[in-house]
Amino acid sequence: MSSRISESSVVDLIETADIGGTNANTAYTTMAHYSRARAYVEIGTWNAGDDLDECRIQQASDTSGTGVKDLTTDESGGDYDTDAPVDADGDFVIIEIRSEDMDTDNGFHVIRTRVAEGGNSGTDNVTVSELKYGYAYPRKELQGAASAGSQVYVSA
Amino acid sequence: MNDGPLVIKANKREVPPDMPPTVWWELVNNAETQDFSLLWYDPVCEYLRPTELRRLRAKVFIWNEATGNYPDTVDTWWEPRMARRRGEVPASSRQAMPTIFENTLTCGFCNARWTYPYPLERCKLCDTKLLDAPEEQVRSIQRPARDRMARPRVTK
Numbered sequence: 001m002s003s004r005i006s007e008s009s010v011v012d013l014i015e016t017a018d019i020g021g022t023n024a025n026t027a028y029t030t031m032a033h034y035s036r037a038r039a040y041v042e043i044g045t046w047n048a049g050d051d052l053d054e055c056r057i058q059q060a061s062d063t064s065g066t067g068v069k070d071l072t073t074d075e076s077g078g079d080y081d082t083d084a085p086v087d088a089d090g091d092f093v094i095i096e097i098r099s100e101d102m103d104t105d106n107g108f109h110v111i112r113t114r115v116a117e118g119g120n121s122g123t124d125n126v127t128v129s130e131l132k133y134g135y136a137y138p139r140k141e142l143q144g145a146a147s148a149g150s151q152v153y154v155s156a
Numbered sequence: 157m158n159d160g161p162l163v164i165k166a167n168k169r170e171v172p173p174d175m176p177p178t179v180w181w182e183l184v185n186n187a188e189t190q191d192f193s194l195l196w197y198d199p200v201c202e203y204l205r206p207t208e209l210r211r212l213r214a215k216v217f218i219w220n221e222a223t224g225n226y227p228d229t230v231d232t233w234w235e236p237r238m239a240r241r242r243g244e245v246p247a248s249s250r251q252a253m254p255t256i257f258e259n260t261l262t263c264g265f266c267n268a269r270w271t272y273p274y275p276l277e278r279c280k281l282c283d284t285k286l287l288d289a290p291e292e293q294v295r296s297i298q299r300p301a302r303d304r305m306a307r308p309r310v311t312k
Contacts, residue, residue, distance in 0.1 A: 038178075042168070045260055048275040050220065072161045079163045084238055087163055088281040089268040094164040094177060100291075123259075123271040
């Protein structure tokens with residue numbers, strides 16, 4: 001007997017938006033049960049005087065954004081190197097993270113994708129999709145189980 | 157093994173049609189270990205750094221594998237653009253007539269879309285010299301519609 005089981009994934013979107021002089025963020029959504037996430041950021045009609053200044057994934061401890069902090073960096077020499085920013089129609093950035101990159105020890109299990117442009121010389125359109133995948137049902141911890149409790153479920 | 161977040165930056169124009177960007181990136185990374193120095197040549201190769209040249213040749217190889225052809229131009233691809241941004245590539249002698257429609261200038265060569273205020277001399281993506289846009293197009297953009305409607309009627 002065999003079965004084909006397709007993978008569960010969740011997509012969050014920022015519809016094409018003008019971020020000239022401002023920012024845009026996906027909603028805070030939990031990474032519980034998902035092993036990976038990928039943000040796809042694509043630039044549309046853009047102003048020649050502007051760059052995509054911020055492009056990163058952030059983590060928080062709940063969907064209100066409590067304690068939000070960076071999961072990936074956007075700075076000179078960072079994960080998104082701002083010395084070589086994307087700045088033209090058709091440019092895209094893909095950021096892929098794993099759940100083990102998150103600060104789950106301190107309860108950070110929620111992510112969002114953030115993009116921003118600071119120059120604002122004109123209209124700067126960007127579209128973002130954030131995909132969480134690698135879903136697995138909570139399962140009993142097989143090794144190194146905690147001393148308290150007979151069963152331990154991994155929730156984030 | 158987790159090497160931390162994966163970040164990809166490129167332009168859609170360098171990804172072969174119908175190929176997902178992440179698949180393309182993996183193929184390019186795998187191809188980079190091979191020597192394609194005799195496969196293809198473009199004058200821009202003279203100005204790239206060794207790592208950029210190796211990656212560009214790998215991209216050309218993947219493009220050829222996917223489409224059966226070599227790219228017409230690599231001026232919109234990431235590595236030539238980075239070299240151009242550093243000022244290490246001579247200006248292109250190519251010229252094209254842009255079009256302006258609904259506050260968007262479209263490069264006549266690479267079709268990159270730019271918002272107002274438009275790039276004055278060259279397309280920031282492909283470095284094509286932009287010839288003067290047709291006069292009536294520019295005029296219709298520069299004058300707000302309500303001014304045209306409020307034009308006083310000439311009576312004798």
